[in-house]
Amino acid sequence: xSQVLLMFKxxxxxxxxxxxxxxxxxxxxxxxxxxxxxxxxxxGTAAAPLWVxxxxxxxxxxxxxxxxxxxxxxxSLEILLTCGISRGAILYGKxxxxxxxxxxxxxxxxxxxxxIRQFLPGPEGTPAGIFTWRYCALYAGATFLNAxxxxxxxxxxxxxxxxxxxxxxxxxxxxxxxxxxxFVRPLPLAIAAAVLALLGVxxxxxxxxxxxxxxxxxxxxx
Amino acid sequence: xxxxxxxxxxxxxxxxxxxxxxxxxxxxAGEVYGLVGLNGAGxxxxxxxxxxxxxxxxxxxxxxxxxxxxxxxxxxxxxxxVLEHDGFWGNLDFRQNMKIFAAAKGIAWNDAxxxxxxxxNGTDIYGSTKAVKFFSxxxxxxxxxxxxxxxxxxxxxxxxxxxALDVGAYDHFAALVRRARDGxxxxxxxxxxxxxxxxxxxxxxxxxxxxxxxxxxxxxxGEWWSIGADRNAAWAAVIAEHCGCAPVYCDNEWRFEVxxxxxxxxLIISRLAGQGCSVRKVAPRTAEFSEVIRREYRDTSAPDSAxxxxxxx
Numbered sequence: 001x002s003q004v005l006l007m008f009k010x011x012x013x014x015x016x017x018x019x020x021x022x023x024x025x026x027x028x029x030x031x032x033x034x035x036x037x038x039x040x041x042x043x044g045t046a047a048a049p050l051w052v053x054x055x056x057x058x059x060x061x062x063x064x065x066x067x068x069x070x071x072x073x074x075x076s077l078e079i080l081l082t083c084g085i086s087r088g089a090i091l092y093g094k095x096x097x098x099x100x101x102x103x104x105x106x107x108x109x110x111x112x113x114x115x116i117r118q119f120l121p122g123p124e125g126t127p128a129g130i131f132t133w134r135y136c137a138l139y140a141g142a143t144f145l146n147a148x149x150x151x152x153x154x155x156x157x158x159x160x161x162x163x164x165x166x167x168x169x170x171x172x173x174x175x176x177x178x179x180x181x182x183f184v185r186p187l188p189l190a191i192a193a194a195v196l197a198l199l200g201v202x203x204x205x206x207x208x209x210x211x212x213x214x215x216x217x218x219x220x221x222x
Numbered sequence: 223x224x225x226x227x228x229x230x231x232x233x234x235x236x237x238x239x240x241x242x243x244x245x246x247x248x249x250x251a252g253e254v255y256g257l258v259g260l261n262g263a264g265x266x267x268x269x270x271x272x273x274x275x276x277x278x279x280x281x282x283x284x285x286x287x288x289x290x291x292x293x294x295x296x297x298x299x300x301x302x303x304v305l306e307h308d309g310f311w312g313n314l315d316f317r318q319n320m321k322i323f324a325a326a327k328g329i330a331w332n333d334a335x336x337x338x339x340x341x342x343n344g345t346d347i348y349g350s351t352k353a354v355k356f357f358s359x360x361x362x363x364x365x366x367x368x369x370x371x372x373x374x375x376x377x378x379x380x381x382x383x384x385x386a387l388d389v390g391a392y393d394h395f396a397a398l399v400r401r402a403r404d405g406x407x408x409x410x411x412x413x414x415x416x417x418x419x420x421x422x423x424x425x426x427x428x429x430x431x432x433x434x435x436x437x438x439x440x441x442x443x444g445e446w447w448s449i450g451a452d453r454n455a456a457w458a459a460v461i462a463e464h465c466g467c468a469p470v471y472c473d474n475e476w477r478f479e480v481x482x483x484x485x486x487x488x489l490i491i492s493r494l495a496g497q498g499c500s501v502r503k504v505a506p507r508t509a510e511f512s513e514v515i516r517r518e519y520r521d522t523s524a525p526d527s528a529x530x531x532x533x534x535x
Contacts, residue, residue: 003326006322006325006326009322010311010322013311013313013314013318013322014311014313014314015313017313017314017318017353018313074307074312075305075306075307075308075309076307076309076310076311078270078275078305078306078307078309079303079305079307079308079309079366079369080309080326081274081275082273082274082275082298082301082303082305083298083299083303083309083323083326083327083369084295084298084299084326084327084328085295085326086293086295087293212293213277214275214276214277217270217275217276
């Protein structure tokens, strides 16, 4: 566990000491997406869950690109593999960072949406319900899937620039399936969250296998 | 002494490209082994295999008695590695990076700081507080070396460690290698800088045709001699004709191995003088690895045009 936390610390330091402009971009993203979710929210049955999930895709894959792809491109992953940290700890530490950071940005976004609906209620006049466990669970499930999916696909994809698309496809696939089934028989949003999280577990296992193989150090071509 | 690094029957290929075949190597404790070879010969692949980054297709590898591919963290902590990239995170400064590496190796920061104070005080990187991404290439290589020696491991793998180092930084690196060697560590140094191999290595091997050929300072063909004269293809041809091998031109003299110096050297001198060559000096000498390597390169790559290309492996 201490090795996982060490990896998390390393990613955190590298992030906070990085380019400051990225914070401005996240601020804009949080505000803009908060408006979208607030506008789409009508009790959690229509478009708002999709905005929640896709926001997770955007944020999680952004962090993943740095911690998984850039680390391989810069060559520092090879050194990490030889300096006494287990490969599992490297993977889980990086995933933990992506999940925590995406959760933090997502919380800010949902809080922003909540505030917007508090002060500018929609036509139905129901400001409550955005910052609920349903959206939080959905966002957490999607975030876990995106972190695990990014870890796996950053190794197996011939071009890691496709990371955003493949994660979008995965989340989109689950949400489309959920919407289709819900059309026939309404399902609680927790089911979608659970499916996303379950897929996350599957991709974590697959990513662990990739990290144990020598494919993890094959050259990255953009 | 026991073999700290032991390799036998090692083969490695990437897809259809075979890089190493049936390679064997042993390096003992307290030994520095120089690894040379042309570009693409497989030096980096061999080091990455030994460092546990790559997995061998066939053969037995043991570093400190363990298979490096076993991903044994305890083994990694006893290994110092410098690969192609320095591995430092650019946004962090030197000490922040070192703190993370020290923690990864299970070394308390106080001990790591003592190591920095004792061995790196006075270097370019020691007091630097700027992000590593602003470091020069030489400084980044010093960072990588500093990380490799942290905790004084029992085994070292250096892939082109002298690249970008200035004279002072190289001397510092050489002193650390000698200290590690004297402490009983096994060191594998891969480099195109033959002076570094001469300077550091007690043994050397050349990767060629996917295999490792052990080099010795004498090849067994005879004694090494040098003739001080200008660089001229005609003189090289004369020496080659009498010695049976192409000479190497280095430091304003021709160096070559000769089987029967008592009979051959006077003949060479008289032939050279007869062709108008001004011979400045004639002396026996101990061969450096660099000379042996240069000749091996030349024997392999351009046997017909060898004499004129002596000094440029």
